[in-house]
Amino acid sequence: xxxxxxxxxxxxxxxxxxxxxxxxxxxxxxxxxxxxxxxxxxxxxxxxxxxxxxxxxxxxxxxxxxxxxxxxxxxxxxxxxxxxxxxxxxxxxxxxxxxxxxxxxxxxxxxxxxxxxxxxxxxxxxxxxxxxxxxxxxxxxxxxxxxxxxxxxxxxxxxxxxxxxxxxxxxxxxxxxxxxxxxxxxxxxxxxxxxxxxxxxxxxxxxxxxxxxxxxxxxxxxxxxxxxxxxxxxxxxxxxxxxxxxxxxxxxxxxxxxxxxxxxxxxxxxxxxxxxxxxxxxxxxxxxxxxxxxxxxxxxxxxxxxxxx
Amino acid sequence: xxxxxxxxxxxxxxxxxxxxxxxxxxxxxxxxxxxxxxxxxxxxxxxxxxxxxxxxxxxxxxxxxxxxxxxxxxxxxxxxxxxxxxxxxxxxxxxxxxxxxxxxxxxxxxxxxxxxxxxxxxxxxxxxxxxxxxxxxxxxxxxxxxxxxxxxxxxxxxxxxxxxxxxxxxxxxxxxxxxxxxxxxxxxxxxxxxxxxxxxxxxxxxxxxxxxxxxxxxxxxxxxxxxxxxxxxxxxxxxxxxxxxxxxxxxxxxxxxxxxxxxxxxxxxxxxxxxxxxxxxxxxxxxxxxxxxxxxxxxxxxxxxxxxxxxxxxxxxxxxxxxxxxxxxxxxxxxxxxxxxxxxxxxxxxxxxxxxxxxxxxxxxxxxxxxxxxxxxxxxxxxxxxxxxxxx
Numbered sequence: 254x255x256x257x258x259x260x261x262x263x264x265x266x267x268x269x270x271x272x273x274x275x276x277x278x279x280x281x282x283x284x285x286x287x288x289x290x291x292x293x294x295x296x297x298x299x300x301x302x303x304x305x306x307x308x309x310x311x312x313x314x315x316x317x318x319x320x321x322x323x324x325x326x327x328x329x330x331x332x333x334x335x336x337x338x339x340x341x342x343x344x345x346x347x348x349x350x351x352x353x354x355x356x357x358x359x360x361x362x363x364x365x366x367x368x369x370x371x372x373x374x375x376x377x378x379x380x381x382x383x384x385x386x387x388x389x390x391x392x393x394x395x396x397x398x399x400x401x402x403x404x405x406x407x408x409x410x411x412x413x414x415x416x417x418x419x420x421x422x423x424x425x426x427x428x429x430x431x432x433x434x435x436x437x438x439x440x441x442x443x444x445x446x447x448x449x450x451x452x453x454x455x456x457x458x459x460x461x462x463x464x465x466x467x468x469x470x471x472x473x474x475x476x477x478x479x480x481x482x483x484x485x486x487x488x489x490x491x492x493x494x495x496x497x498x499x500x501x502x503x504x505x506x507x508x509x510x511x512x513x514x515x516x517x518x519x520x521x522x523x524x525x526x527x528x529x530x531x532x533x534x535x536x537x538x539x540x541x542x543x544x545x546x547x548x549x550x551x552x553x554x555x556x557x558x559x560x561x562x
Numbered sequence: 563x564x565x566x567x568x569x570x571x572x573x574x575x576x577x578x579x580x581x582x583x584x585x586x587x588x589x590x591x592x593x594x595x596x597x598x599x600x601x602x603x604x605x606x607x608x609x610x611x612x613x614x615x616x617x618x619x620x621x622x623x624x625x626x627x628x629x630x631x632x633x634x635x636x637x638x639x640x641x642x643x644x645x646x647x648x649x650x651x652x653x654x655x656x657x658x659x660x661x662x663x664x665x666x667x668x669x670x671x672x673x674x675x676x677x678x679x680x681x682x683x684x685x686x687x688x689x690x691x692x693x694x695x696x697x698x699x700x701x702x703x704x705x706x707x708x709x710x711x712x713x714x715x716x717x718x719x720x721x722x723x724x725x726x727x728x729x730x731x732x733x734x735x736x737x738x739x740x741x742x743x744x745x746x747x748x749x750x751x752x753x754x755x756x757x758x759x760x761x762x763x764x765x766x767x768x769x770x771x772x773x774x775x776x777x778x779x780x781x782x783x784x785x786x787x788x789x790x791x792x793x794x795x796x797x798x799x800x801x802x803x804x805x806x807x808x809x810x811x812x813x814x815x816x817x818x819x820x821x822x823x824x825x826x827x828x829x830x831x832x833x834x835x836x837x838x839x840x841x842x843x844x845x846x847x848x849x850x851x852x853x854x855x856x857x858x859x860x861x862x863x864x865x866x867x868x869x870x871x872x873x874x875x876x877x878x879x880x881x882x883x884x885x886x887x888x889x890x891x892x893x894x895x896x897x898x899x900x901x902x903x904x905x906x907x908x909x910x911x912x913x914x915x916x917x918x919x920x921x922x923x924x925x926x927x928x929x930x931x932x933x934x935x936x937x938x939x940x941x942x943x944x945x946x947x948x949x950x951x952x953x954x
Binding site: 261269 | 598759
């Protein structure tokens, strides 16, 4: 095996994991604390990408566009929570799925009306373009390193907020036992609104930073949402730490599967069969992992302390 | 006696009513209007609309009533849309059809209802070979042909080692098979990616870089194309490993790439049976009017949709608007006597075109707009490899 190739694929796995983490962190908080199944989380990811595209065009700077778009995403999230989602908390999960699925269609149409059906490419500043030489002969695209770094910074920031601040304490209390937290005088509606705003910003941020690579397009949130659900199920619903580790795991398995599975299969299958089975199997790997986790540890790898399984 | 008069009156009324009823031809046009591929579907529709504008919405004595169906790039949704067109709208001809998997899922709805089905884009191998049908026509190409031309072009350019990246669905597999059929060098790697879910090729591009081939072949239609080219550039492969493509760098992706300043596509070669700068009267009129109306070059999707409407028109004119004369229409479709924007071509015995395939190069035109410029013929009067399996 070529070690440089392997190392670069590991970095690719980490990069995918970071994007999944940003998306899953919000999703797991919203699902775990607010008990809301929010299928429209992928739409927020898409919205972030389109915001970044628009402001990049207006300001000629991708970095500035992200700085403007993140607070806008918080506001969008808060508005969405107040207008549409608040009435859903008391309903059962099926109603929430239906309503938030409706929101997916709404956001798709909204984006088409405002931005058109064609995707948007986002030009990166020159210093993010191209690739950089790392030790051991590894050549890696600069911008993917930027994504990894940003992901780590956000993860660290979230850790500090959740573990060290008062709002973090409330979030943890809410994740462990919502009724008890409410009974002790925590302003639950306000807490929910804040959490949703944070979740929306994280999802939007993920969309913003991936859009220069994949372009902003209308269907972008749909597939990544499914992967994000896989991540939170593996990590344990409501747990940021679980989401982080599960996202890295999922990103790594998905990337390494795509990279090496066909070669691996070719060792004991005819080449043609391996070529056919490789792509099919590698796109299934993360679901196989999820199924295994659900079987052996249904509450996920790192469920929040005291949470009801 | 009285009753005979009544009968006569009723019959006369009925006869009088008939021409009114038959004075239009209903065409069902399947395209994609939602999802990431809607940009293709819009251009496809614009091509059909341009044809209708040029013919004044008339085919022979008949008015044209075109009804668009949205397949959402999904075989199930596509089948539902076709069912609606055939069963509820009772269309006479179904055309459009971008995606091979949608076409395969929905073809029987049309053919079992004994109506004509004319694919303006998708050309899956089944329908060219053993599953060919007397009422099915294709006005674009069989999926393998364009990549076969590309494989031949690679031979001509002296490419010795090749890496293939394509989506894992019917057309993607056909494209790869097509290149492999004619390319004489060594295939050093091949990745088939999840479609349409995967839009990040980090793992695949890393493998490409490690393999360091003489050339990379890609097939990513629609919104995936610009994303792939962006990441190709990001991975530092622009100018290092030459890129060859089919159905990826087109009039839809080039404006996006030009806006983003991504020069990866410039100077790359692709193969196609048509180019916007082809020198024939029909094409000049089509391209000039399309540019005037939409401000961009038409894509090959638009060109093929344009041709599909013109083919239908030639059939309707041959039977002078008598749509019941299916044999007459079929004969006219087989003759394909209309001014195609690609120039003259023949319809093969399996109802797929026998035509030239060209190398196109991505250049900046005299106004600085990036476009695919027609270069040499790569395959002349080429027939697909499945025609012999077709027993009609």
